[in-house]
Amino acid sequence: MMRLGLVIVVAVVTSALLAPLLPWDPSAQELAHRLQGPSWQHWFGLDELGRDILARVLLGARVSLLVGVVVVGVSSAVGMMVGAVSGYYGGRIDQVIGRVMDVLMAFPGMLLAIALVAVLGPSLTNVVLALAVIGWVGYARLVRGQVLRAREFEYVVAARALGAGTLRLLVRHVLPSALPPVLVQATLGMAGAMLSEAALSFLGLGVQPPTPSWGTMINGGRVHLLDAPHLTIFPGLLLAIVVLGFNFLGDGLRDALDPKKSEK
Amino acid sequence: MSAVIRFLVRRVLLTVPVLLGVATLVFSLIHLVPGDPAQAMLGDGASPQDIAELRTNLGLDRPLPAQYAAFLRSAVTGDLGKSFRTGQPVTQMIAERVPATAELAVAAMAVAILLAIPLGIIAAVWKNTLADHAAMTFSLAGISIPNFWLGPLLAIVFAVELGWLPVSGRGTLAHLVLPAASLGLALSALLARMTRASLLEELGELYVRAARARGVSPAAAVLSHALRNSLIPLVTIVALQFGAVLTGAVITETIFAWPGIGRLLIQSIGFRDYPMVQGCILLIAVTYVAVNLATDVLYGVLDPRIRLE
Numbered sequence: 001m002m003r004l005g006l007v008i009v010v011a012v013v014t015s016a017l018l019a020p021l022l023p024w025d026p027s028a029q030e031l032a033h034r035l036q037g038p039s040w041q042h043w044f045g046l047d048e049l050g051r052d053i054l055a056r057v058l059l060g061a062r063v064s065l066l067v068g069v070v071v072v073g074v075s076s077a078v079g080m081m082v083g084a085v086s087g088y089y090g091g092r093i094d095q096v097i098g099r100v101m102d103v104l105m106a107f108p109g110m111l112l113a114i115a116l117v118a119v120l121g122p123s124l125t126n127v128v129l130a131l132a133v134i135g136w137v138g139y140a141r142l143v144r145g146q147v148l149r150a151r152e153f154e155y156v157v158a159a160r161a162l163g164a165g166t167l168r169l170l171v172r173h174v175l176p177s178a179l180p181p182v183l184v185q186a187t188l189g190m191a192g193a194m195l196s197e198a199a200l201s202f203l204g205l206g207v208q209p210p211t212p213s214w215g216t217m218i219n220g221g222r223v224h225l226l227d228a229p230h231l232t233i234f235p236g237l238l239l240a241i242v243v244l245g246f247n248f249l250g251d252g253l254r255d256a257l258d259p260k261k262s263e264k
Numbered sequence: 265m266s267a268v269i270r271f272l273v274r275r276v277l278l279t280v281p282v283l284l285g286v287a288t289l290v291f292s293l294i295h296l297v298p299g300d301p302a303q304a305m306l307g308d309g310a311s312p313q314d315i316a317e318l319r320t321n322l323g324l325d326r327p328l329p330a331q332y333a334a335f336l337r338s339a340v341t342g343d344l345g346k347s348f349r350t351g352q353p354v355t356q357m358i359a360e361r362v363p364a365t366a367e368l369a370v371a372a373m374a375v376a377i378l379l380a381i382p383l384g385i386i387a388a389v390w391k392n393t394l395a396d397h398a399a400m401t402f403s404l405a406g407i408s409i410p411n412f413w414l415g416p417l418l419a420i421v422f423a424v425e426l427g428w429l430p431v432s433g434r435g436t437l438a439h440l441v442l443p444a445a446s447l448g449l450a451l452s453a454l455l456a457r458m459t460r461a462s463l464l465e466e467l468g469e470l471y472v473r474a475a476r477a478r479g480v481s482p483a484a485a486v487l488s489h490a491l492r493n494s495l496i497p498l499v500t501i502v503a504l505q506f507g508a509v510l511t512g513a514v515i516t517e518t519i520f521a522w523p524g525i526g527r528l529l530i531q532s533i534g535f536r537d538y539p540m541v542q543g544c545i546l547l548i549a550v551t552y553v554a555v556n557l558a559t560d561v562l563y564g565v566l567d568p569r570i571r572l573e
Contacts, residue, residue: 001401074543103285108507108552112289114514115545118533195410199515202412203530220412221520229420236413241287244408251404 002252008245012238016061024055026212032074035228045230046112048220053230056212057238063213064242067128071193072186074132079139080182082221087147097140104137110196127206129195130225135189142185146178153177180257187250191243198239214239271564279557284336286553290546291335294322294538304457305348305536318348322539344543349535354543365524368447368516369509371440373502375448376455381495383452384459387484388467399456406453411512415446415519432521443520447512451505458501459494466490471569503559507552 019026024042030050039044044053086097104112116130147170150156156173164173200206201215209216214235221231294301302318303310319325323334323344338344344354387399419442423431430439466472467490475485514526521527525544532540 001404099281099285103289106282106286106556107289107549108555109511110505111511111514111545111548114511114529114533115290115293115541116296118541119293119538121298133567191408198410199412202410203515203518205533215412218410218416222416225416225420226424232413232416236410236417240405240409240413243410244405247404247408 001248002256005245005248005250005252008241009249012061012242012245013065015058016065019055019058019062022055022058023106024052026051026055026059027210028052035224035231037228037230040148044234047217047231048224048228053217053234056217057214057235060212060217060235061238061242063124063207063211064197064239067124067131067197068190068193070128071131071135071197072189073154074128075135075189076182076186078132078177079136080178082136083140083143084147084175084178087144087168088151088166088174090148094144094198097144101137101140104134107134109133110199113196113200114203114205116199122200122205122208124207124211127197127200130200131193135193138189139182139185142181143175143178146181147174150177152173182258184250184254187246187253190247191250194239194246195243268565272561275557275560275564279519281551282380282553283550286549287336287339287546288332290542290549291332293545294324295328297538298361301538302449321346327357339546345539345541347532348349348537349532349540356538357528358543359541361525364522365510365517365526367434367440368443368513368522368524369506371444372447372451372509372512372516373506375444377502378503379448379452380455381455381459384463385486385491387456387460388463391464396460400460403453403456406456407450409450411446411450412515412519414449415442415516418442418446419520432519433520436459439520441514443522446519447509447516449555450512451509454505455498457502458498462494462497463490463514466494469493500559500563506555510548510552 004234028051030046032050033046034048034050036046036050038040042052042054044057047056049055082097086094107115112134113127113130115131117126120126120129151174153173156169159169159173197206198213198215198218201213202219203215204219206215207213209220217235218232218239219229221233221235224231297304300315300319302315302324306314306318314349316325323331326334342355344353344358347354347357350357383399383403387403390396406537419431422429422442429441430436431442433439463486467486469490472485472490475489476482478490510526513522513524514529516522517524517526518530525547529541529544529548532544
């Protein structure tokens with residue numbers, strides 16, 4: 001499954017990167033053939049403005065992947081830093097950070113992201129910001145747990161005894177032990193961020209037309225569910241496949257990095 | 265004071281700062297609006313008088329600490345102001361929508377549990393067989409399929425092509441089927457994985473082997489012994505997933521024109537009806553906190569080890 005996940009992810013990333021080089025123009029309109037179904041010329045058919053859906057889906061993949069990478073990058077960096085500080089220092093700092101995380105975790109799933117984008121206004125930047133605001137907590141909790149364990153390891157105690165400073169201890173000795181679970185979480189987080197961006201765009205709160213995003217394409221297609229279901233089917237199918245790919249990859253990585261799990 | 269009461273009091277007290285934090289975040293939402301919230305609500309063509317009047321109505325002309333104190337007081341008394349769009353009290357409009365969202369959430373949870381437990385049992389009992397792989401692949405696929413895509417697809421097949429079910433709205437049981445199925449599937453996928461993992465752990469325990477040694481049939485050992493214990497951690501997972509159901513309901517209600525809080529929230533965002541947006545967010549978050557508290561309390565009452573931690 002992990003290999004299948006890797007193949008899917010690599011294929012989608014490659015297609016997204018090569019999208020501008022492909023012969024289809026995502027903004028070219030063939031109004032006379034609008035809503036036309038899949039054909040040899042247009043594999044995924046044409047949308048309500050006669051634009052090639054395959055070209056737009058590939059361009060949408062760039063948006064989705066970009067959001068995933070930035071959200072996961074920012075969330076994991078902030079989460080690791082906060083989690084490391086919280087776990088290493090403990091005491092008051094840990095308690096304050098813990099309460100902040102409790103409050104953020106009190107909002108179910110994407111609700112806080114919806115709320116933030118609702119007030120900040122719909123845009124790609126605000127989507128990334130909102131998803132990062134809710135995203136870092138998961139990494140911080142994970143890293144805090146790992147750091148609590150790692151700071152008692154003998155090599156860490158030895159390094160401290162040898163006079164290593166806090167920053168060096170955290171960066172060189174403590175955090176590396178937390179990296180494998182963070183890697184797993186980041187892979188699964190890519191799937192989550194891409195789904196969330198699409199959901200926000202679907203609700204009209206994310207990427208705004210004419211920039212193609214899988215969520216806005218699915219939303220736009222709803223009007224034509226009866227006469228042109230391909231408008232909805234293809235962007236959703238691609239999204240589901242990519243998310244499945246990242247989930248396969250994350251699941252496989254978790255099993256590979258956790259000997260206890262791989263025995264099961 | 266008995267250990268149970270001490271545990272209950274401590275757990276309830278721990279919820280107070282979280283609720284305060286939630287209220288603070290919801291309060292600050294309107295202050296995150298770029299520029300003047302009143303101007304944003306009324307649009308560019310609004311006169312300065314109208315803007316000033318709305319600012320007074322929203323209390324935005326008062327000092328921030330006074331606004332915060334008033335917001336907390338109102339939240340505690342259940343008075344969340346008036347909807348900018350309809351002029352009706354926010355609490356009343358939300359209360360009218362609660363039954364629809366509760367109905368959808370309960371139905372989706374029921375769909376999820378009814379699908380997940382048999383799948384999890386099959387996967388655990390026939391571990392590493394084709395049945396296990398099929399169940400777990402289905403489960404991962406279920407997690408990966410977005411409900412805003414699944415919903416329209418289900419509508420195409422079951423409402424448009426087959427004509428078996430209504431495509432949108434609320435009224436009969438038939439109206440509930442498609443929204444509950446589209447919302448429950450992703451949850452069932454996650455629960456199936458958890459059921460499998462939890463049941464696998466129990467199946468390895470000595471008491472299951474002892475039961476088998478006493479001549480208990482394999483099916484009875486799984487269903488009467490191991491499954492019962494493996495369901496305990498699932499209670500927490502179901503409760504935690506209640507939040508995902510509430511958020512998922514926002515999307516599902518939008519797709520199926522289900523007249524619940526989620527749809528009200530999205531409509532209110534469209535109208536920049538910030539008092540209503542704040543009310544909906546606050547209610548959903550407080551419900552989630554309450555469900556988590558209830559789960560923790562129930563768990564603590566049932567399992568003495570948790571009380572001692």
